[in-house]
Amino acid sequence: MTSPNGGAVRTAATVPHPGAGPAAARPLAIEAVDLVKTYQVKGGSEPVRALDGLSIGVEPGIVFGLLGPNGAGKSTTVKILTTLAAADSGRATVAGRDIAADPALVRRAIGVVAQRSGADPVATGRENLLLQGRLYGMRGAELGRRADELLDRFDLTDAAKRQVKTYSGGMQRRLDVALGLVHRPEVLFLDEPTTGLDPEARTAMWEEIGRLAGDDGLTILLTTHYLEEADRLAARLAIVDRGRIVTEGTPDDLKGELHGDAVHAELVAAPADDALAVYEALGRVPGIREITVDGRRVSARADDGAAAVPAVLAALDQAGSPVAAVTVARPSLDDVYLRYAGRSFADAEGGSR
Amino acid sequence: MSSTTLPAPAPAGACAATGGSRLVEGAAQTWYMTQRQFMAFARQPAYLVITLIQPVIWLFLFGALFRKVVELPGFGSGSYLDYLVPGVIVMSAVSANMWAGMGTLEEIERGTLNRFLITPVHRSALMNANVVAQSVTTAIQSLIIILLGWIGGADYPGGVLGLLILVLVSSALGTIFGAFSNALGMLVRQRESIIGINTFLLLPLTFLSSAFMPPALMPHWMQVVARFNPVNWALETGRAAMSAHPHWWSVLSHGGWTLLLAAFAVWLSLRTFRSYQKSV
Structure with missing residues (x-):
């Protein structure tokens, strides 16, 4: 060095x-x-x-x-x-x-x-x-x-x-x-x-x-x-x-740095059929990935969760699935620790002695 | 960018001690640290009472029980209590100070020693305070035993000077055992070791001295061992000074050896103190 x-x-x-x-x-x-x-x-x-x-x-x-x-x-x-x-x-x-x-x-x-x-x-x-x-x-x-x-x-x-x-x-x-x-x-x-x-x-x-x-x-x-x-x-x-x-x-x-806030949306009603419309609508929003739909619950990851929320809301609305509630979860330091130390914080605490 | 080239800002809120004032500052710090120990001592009066129970038992129970040993041919003292007072003083000086390491250990465990080491306090002030506090408390303890003996009817034919020398030499002996105990505490960091060594040492060191019996009445091998026993040096010094016709040569030689050993013990405890700092 x-x-x-x-x-x-x-x-x-x-x-x-x-x-x-x-x-x-x-x-x-x-x-x-x-x-x-x-x-x-x-x-x-x-x-x-x-x-x-x-x-x-x-x-x-x-x-x-x-x-x-x-x-x-x-x-x-x-x-x-x-x-x-x-x-x-x-x-x-x-x-x-x-x-x-x-x-x-x-x-x-x-x-x-x-x-x-x-x-x-x-x-x-x-x-x-x-x-x-x-x-x-x-x-x-x-x-x-x-x-x-x-x-x-x-x-x-x-x-x-x-x-x-x-x-x-x-x-x-x-x-x-x-x-x-x-x-x-x-x-x-x-x-x-x-x-x-x-x-x-x-x-x-x-x-x-x-x-x-x-x-x-x-x-x-x-x-x-x-x-x-x-x-x-x-x-x-x-x-x-x-x-x-x-x-x-x-x-x-x-x-x-972890590139991905978790964005969770709660729909007013569960989407019809296999929720294909929801997948398609969200897929078109830039920066949104890892979309999962589980009943009324829609989850995805976004580079900047807060910035992505308006676009997500609009897309879901257009797809005919209005949103009741939306939350953005920032990655925790635990995630950061896991990424850099290669083990979870709790494991390191337990195994360090 | 190298920060070593930056001018160092003046230390905040504190005045730096410079050349000539270092000694004054060191003495002041020693005093503050000593004061702290005295205060702890004064706030725990029960401790003082407990440390005086043993001497009282030796002085009055043991003294009464063995009252007639003075009648043994060759004992050479009028009353056993007269004979016993220096013995009990010296024994108490040893037994009170040999636990000093426990206090040091507690300070280490509590983090107090580290807190002081992070301040700019002179390292020697920390150890000097121990020595001063121990000698002064030993001197007070010795004076109380002299007083108790006097109340019990003991005679001190050597007068005030003799008693003063006895108090001084018992303080020096206390310093020896206090310093060794501190060194041991910092080295081994285990209460068990201090307890073990103290219990093992106290009575043999006392019995292998003239505390309870004049050397003339001891078996020959004991007389030989006693010659190398610092507890006996202190007793010889005290007894020689306290007699009606003091043996000054004995006072000087035995007292001198005791002081030399005390100086060595303090030096050793300072050395272990430095090695403790390296092992923090």
Whole structure:
């Protein structure tokens, strides 16, 4: 691979996205090139290859999702980019600083919300925030104000003086995010922020992450194994499988690449005879294929489902089969994953350990 | 496009420590981390009470039961309680600190250690805080036992200086076992190993020292083993300083060895700390 951007260039070539032109001129918030990391597992003779030439490029100011099943290499990537672990080979910069050459500068520029909480359970929420700030060199009234501001923002003011061990799972997670933000980082790493949360707390966390994304210039690297989470939060997405990026783009780009929204139409009445008229009428609509008629139900695939709907409605009307309801289903990230990783997400989750 | 050529923007919201202020910053961070440990200790008073139950049992039950051993020819001490106080202090210093690795293990599992490692905190501040917190709590524990002994009627002919040296040397011994325990916790990452090794070590180390019986009354092989036992070094230091006519040479030599080993243990725990970082 001769290109300095490694895999990022390769995927950018296959996944055109409108922002590619101007974005290339701005410095990347995170750039990783060909990261390799192997672990020697106790009792195992062969070292495990956690990262196998992983490359990503994250533009500043966006939420970038790293999606993959457990064991795909997401957490290893985060550990390397946050200076906790060293890569065997490859290089990376975070907020413009080289992780290997300037780990101290990288640490000052990043905030991290790891999978495991890390908050001190015996200390109160506020004490946790104050200590965290002091470790970044913050002091006095400025630090106190920042802690109170974060407690307020994450709805923890009432619990500020309670020991963290009395917090609910959702409250602890919110405190974790607050801890990652105390020193106003440029890049925030969220490593599976909603794993283990109940649905209500998960929705609340999603809203919070959505708000964070609007913060001035904050770049967020989000890892998740929830397809829904990646779809909902990430402006751009890279799918990781077996330590490599298998594809990258916006969630819509990735789904759009599958060439085919499903268009389902419910007819007012089942067509007469063998529905030949329906097949013929739809066959003449450009971009429509894989037509099936099953009683009142008509299904087809279209490159752009929404754009095809008016033509489909008109064609069916002309064929004497008016439509009662029509739905367009975009391909899910599960379909995307299946296509690029060559196995379904659920299978990868189950078989990755 | 290479991002390494870009000028690095100033770090957000935090002031970077420069040259001269590094030491001050490191000391401040050590203090903040130590403070955190003290606070945890203060918020769990039950823990303090539990750690004092054992010394009380040794001091008063064991002390009463073996009251008459002083009558053995060659024992050379007036009251067994007088003899027992340094023994119980040193034994408690070992038993309280040898569990330090469990706390470190919990911090690793909870993700707290990793959270600190991602911040710009000086790596040495994290370990120094452990050492400071352990020595201070050991010193407090030792003082309480001295007080309990005094209430029970023990005599301290060496006076305040003797007691001070005893407290210092027991803190140093506590540091040795605390640092080894931390190193073990980070290396093996298994509670079972720490529990196993501690249960295996505590009583033999105590019995192979002058904690309960003067070396003169021990079988010869025990006397030989005791000479290489750091628990015994600490006891020899304390007893030599606490007698009515202190043996300063013994204080210096045994105390010196204890401090040397403490320095080695701290160095070793820093090394394992670095190797932990590589294995995260």
